[in-house]
Amino acid sequence: MKNTFKLLLATILFSGLWSCEDEQDLMFLTPPASFDILTPDAGTAVELTPGLQNNPALTVTWSAADYDTPTAVTYDVEISKSGNDFETFILAASTSNTNVTWSVSELNAAAGAAGLTPFVEEGLDIRIKSTTGTVDSQPVYSNVVTVLVTTYTTELPKIAVPGNHQGWNPPTAPRLAASGFGQTDYDGYVWLDGGYKFLGPDAAGNFNWGNTDWGDDGSFSGILVETGESDCQATAGYYRVQANTTTLTYSTTVTVWGIVGAATPGGWDNSTALTYNQTSGKWEGVVAMTAGGYKFRANNAWTLNLGGSTESLNYDGPDLILDVAGTYLVKLDLSNPRAYSYELIAQ
Structure with missing residues (x-):
C-alpha cells in the first residue's frame, strides 16, 4: 500500500512539473502584439545631397513589440523599392533600440542598393521585423510606411x-x-x-x-x-x-603631351616634351624646373591644356604652382577619364 501511494505521489509530482514546463514554453511562444512605425509619416520626401554626406537624413521610430514577458528583442529595419512588395529587400539596420537614424551617405547607399534611380524621386517602403533570442521565436512585422527619396550618384557613366x-x-x-x-x-x-x-x-x-x-x-x-x-x-x-x-x-x-610654363625650361612659349610609357600608361619625363607656374598641354598648343591641382586636373584650369626648384620626374596620368592627375617626384 505504501509503495502504491509513493508511486501515485511521484506520478502527480512528475505530471505537475511537466505541466509547468509546458506553460513556460507556451509563455515564450505566445504571439506578440503587433507594433507600428511611429515616424516618419507616409509620403515624407527626402532629397539627398552629395555635399552633405554626414548629415542626418531620416530617422525611423517605432513602438516596442510586446512579447508578454521580459525578453531581448532584435529589430531589423528592411527597405524595398515601392511596388516590389518586399519580394527583395535590403537590411538597412539592425538594433535593439526602437529607432534608427541614417546619414545622407548611409541612406543613399541603402536606397541605391534597393534599386532607386539616382536624381529621381521614387517610393521607398520601410518595415520593421522583430525577433527574440528563443529558438522557436517567430518574426513579427510592423506596418509598412512609404517615403519618397531622391538619391544621387557621384559615379560618372x-x-x-x-x-x-x-x-x-x-x-x-x-x-x-x-x-x-x-x-x-x-x-x-x-x-x-x-x-x-x-x-x-x-x-x-x-x-x-x-x-x-x-x-x-x-x-x-x-x-x-x-x-x-x-x-x-x-x-x-x-x-x-x-x-x-x-x-x-x-x-x-x-595627342603628344608636354609640360609648359615659367617653371619649365621652355617657359610659356614651348612645351617640354613628355614620353608616353605604355607599361605605366602615363606621360613621363625628367625635367629641371624652377619655382613658378606651369601647366600640361598637348601638341605644343593651347587647344588642349590642363591645370588645377594635383588631385584634379581640368581643361583650361588655373596654373599649377611649384614652390621648390629642382629636378623632377614628371608623371601625367590621363587613364582615368575626366579625373586626370599628375605627380612631381624630386630626383
Whole structure:
C-alpha cells in the first residue's frame, strides 16, 4: 500500500512539473502584439545631397513589440523599392533600440542598393521585423510606411573602348566617361592601334560582348551605328577620344603631351616634351624646373591644356604652382577619364 501511494505521489509530482514546463514554453511562444512605425509619416520626401554626406537624413521610430514577458528583442529595419512588395529587400539596420537614424551617405547607399534611380524621386517602403533570442521565436512585422527619396550618384557613366590595342577584351578595355549622370557625351584618352568599338555596360555595370555596342557606319566620317559591323579605325597613337551615343557621333585627336610654363625650361612659349610609357600608361619625363607656374598641354598648343591641382586636373584650369626648384620626374596620368592627375617626384 505504501509503495502504491509513493508511486501515485511521484506520478502527480512528475505530471505537475511537466505541466509547468509546458506553460513556460507556451509563455515564450505566445504571439506578440503587433507594433507600428511611429515616424516618419507616409509620403515624407527626402532629397539627398552629395555635399552633405554626414548629415542626418531620416530617422525611423517605432513602438516596442510586446512579447508578454521580459525578453531581448532584435529589430531589423528592411527597405524595398515601392511596388516590389518586399519580394527583395535590403537590411538597412539592425538594433535593439526602437529607432534608427541614417546619414545622407548611409541612406543613399541603402536606397541605391534597393534599386532607386539616382536624381529621381521614387517610393521607398520601410518595415520593421522583430525577433527574440528563443529558438522557436517567430518574426513579427510592423506596418509598412512609404517615403519618397531622391538619391544621387557621384559615379560618372562610362563606356568601354575594346579593340586591337588591348586584344578586344571588354572587361579590361579603357573607359570613357560622360560629363554627368544621364549624359552621353563620353570623353577620355586611349592608346589606339587599329580597329576598335564602343561598348556600354549591362545593368550590373559589367562590360562584356552582348551588351549594346557601337561601330562606324562604314563611311569613317565620325558617324556611329548601334551594333555596327564596321570597326572604327586608327593608326597607332595616343588619342583623345570623344563619343556621343545619343547623337551617334565620335571623333579622335592624336595627342603628344608636354609640360609648359615659367617653371619649365621652355617657359610659356614651348612645351617640354613628355614620353608616353605604355607599361605605366602615363606621360613621363625628367625635367629641371624652377619655382613658378606651369601647366600640361598637348601638341605644343593651347587647344588642349590642363591645370588645377594635383588631385584634379581640368581643361583650361588655373596654373599649377611649384614652390621648390629642382629636378623632377614628371608623371601625367590621363587613364582615368575626366579625373586626370599628375605627380612631381624630386630626383
